[in-house]
Amino acid sequence: MRRTQHTTINLAVLSLLTALAGCSIGPSIIEQDIIDSGPSAAPPVDINSIPDAVPKFESRSRYGNPSSYVVRGKRYYTKQSSKDYQERGIASWYGKKFHGRRTSSGETYNMYGMTAAHKTLPLPTYARVTNLRNNRSVVLKINDRGPFHGNRLIDLSYTVAHKLGIIGSGTGLVEVRALTPGEPEPSPASPVESVATEATRLYLQVGAFGSRDNADRLQSRLQNDLDTNVRVLKGRSADQLVYRVQVGPISGVDGADSLSRRLDGLGIRDTHVVIQ
Secondary structure, eight states: OOOEEEEEEOHHHHHHHHHHTTSOOOTTOOEEEEEEOOOSSOOSSOGGGOOOOOOOOOOOOSSSOOSEEEETTEEEEOOSOOTTOEEEEEEEEEOGGGTTOBOTTSSBOOTTSSEEEESSSOSSEEEEEEETTTOOEEEEEEEEOOOOSTTEEEEEEHHHHHHHTOTTTSOEEEEEEEEOTTSOOOOOOOOOSOGGGGGGTEEEEEEEESOHHHHHHHHHHHHHHHOSOEEEEEEEETTEEEEEEEEOOOOHHHHHHHHHHHHHHTTOOOOEEEEO
16 A cells, blocks of 8 residues: 655644734644555445535635745745646645544545645635546545645545545646636646656756746756756746746656755755646
């Protein structure tokens, strides 16, 4: 059985502490690492028969949406809206260790529910999550914060991970698309063609600059320090020209984790996985 780590964060307590501290968020945030696993006995229901979440209009969580919060010295900023959100990255999952506990939104975590945790999307947000390896897809409700391990994008409930086929590996490459209740769904993701092409599609982005010279300097430094391929991609963000520095291709999730640790040793910590 493959086990995963999940960091809990009680944003209800965080909100109270923030108010008492005059809106300053400090190291008093509650967090803990727990080695997690799936159910120890046969599930009480047929997991494959559990239906997807159905998007509906809901009020924003009273406790789960501070403007920002800090975990392990890093500040995260909660998005004001999930509209048009789409991102690819690494998914992990959490199970029985948190079953029955309170989530960041105040709801009770149910590992047999169609839910997930995300660091910055508003709570709640409905989303379609697609496994880019096998094209399995589900609709779920994001009602929790996390994951705060490495380059993970989203933490799935046990049932969602089972349906997407990532229980055994512990992680998977996914696409997350936010859904707006009452509006048509965005176009579905295109699957990665095969496992053999994984190394050409996984990169670690280490910076984005408005200046090509700055991007080139970081590229040169990392090529010397890491002795690996580093590329600079020209693109646009918010109608501004941007040069993105990316390391790769990387051979899978373990390779991305290893590279993240090496970059951390070089003082580069604000990185994220890019899947193409």
